[in-house]
Amino acid sequence: GNDGSVWIYDLTTDAEWPLLGETKQVKSPTWSADGSQLAVSYQNGGRPEIEQHCGKRGERPPPGAYDINIGSTSGNICYKLPADPHWQLRLIDAATGAYEDLPSETYAMAPAWDPANDWRVVFAGSAGLQQLDLNRGEYFPFSDDLRDRGPVFSPDGSQVAVSYKQDNHWEIYTIDAATGTRVRLTESPLFADTAVNSAAPAWSPDGSQIAYVSDQNGQWEFWLMNSDGSNPHPLLPDDAAAQLDVQYNGVDERLISWAGEQVSR
Incomplete structure (x- = not known):
């Protein structure tokens, strides 16, 4: 089925072990600052797959219904409803x-x-980014722009990097965690035939650099820039990048996890 599991992998010993199983489509694990807890997102309720329904004559299809057909003799109505999975957070x-x-x-x-604040977890919701107060058990807006996706805190907690749906493509912004001030870090070339995508940011451990994925060279590759957006360039040599099948589908996936030192290149 669609049940998934959460595993722990020890980078120093190469040991791995399961932590939690039977959790539908679990993804996006994030550690607490002290390493004692994880927060994840998982599929919980809603309509996981396309559904087909048939009703009686005169019944009105619900909002979102498509492929609507009415029987020529019975007058019964049949229609499809799109997948609409619901997602919840788990500690x-x-x-x-x-x-x-x-x-x-x-x-x-x-x-x-x-x-920097162990009470706060920021997540992407249907009305923009939300911040959950773990102490009070309440959430409230962090940003109200529906195009903010995939938030990632800087190591010192002062900034949040996001993948932002800029018209028909993705760009990377940072948001000041205290003031909400935005800074655009990437920008598609003005005269490009096709808009360039940049997404899925990951901070270096010291906060000075951001790794991300971009299709600037015609296919998705790992890129690197300074945390102010300067000096963007491919992370890997061409021959190494060609061996990796990198894809970004715009569903809040995280493709990079950075441990160790910053990269000089």
């Missing part, structure tokens, strides 16, 4: 696997734990 104890579901809206995706 997991990293030592025991014990868990609890967190207050979150109907479409809670891509949680990011604030390393």
Whole structure:
């Protein structure tokens, strides 16, 4: 089925072990600052797949219905409803696997734990980015722009990098965690035949650089820039990049996790 699981992998010993199983389409794990807990997003309720329904004569299809057909003799109406999965946040104890579901809206995706304020988890919702107060069990707006997706905190908690749907393509912005001030870090070349995408940012451990994915060379590749957006360039040599099949589908996926030192290139 669609059940997934959360595993822990030890980078120093190469050991791995399951932490939590039987969790539908679980993704986007984010660590608490002290490493004792994880927050994840998982599919919970809604309509996971396309559904077909048939009703009686005169019944009105619900909003969103398509492929509507009315029987020529019976007058019965048949229609399809699109997939509409719901997503919730879950908190997991990293030592025991014990868990609890967190207050979150109907479409809670891509949680990011604030390393400077352990009470706050920011996530992408249907009305923009939301911030969950773990102490009070309440969430409220962090940003009200529906195009903000995939939030990631800087190591010091002062900035949040996001993938932003800029018209018909993706760009990367940072948002000041205290003031909400935005800075655009990437920009598609003005006279490009096709808009260039940049998405899925990941901070270096010291906060000085951001790795991300871009299709500037015609296919998705890993790129690197300074945290102010300067010096953007491919992360890997051409021959190494050609061996990696990188894809970004715009569903809040995280493609990079950075551990260790910054990159000089």
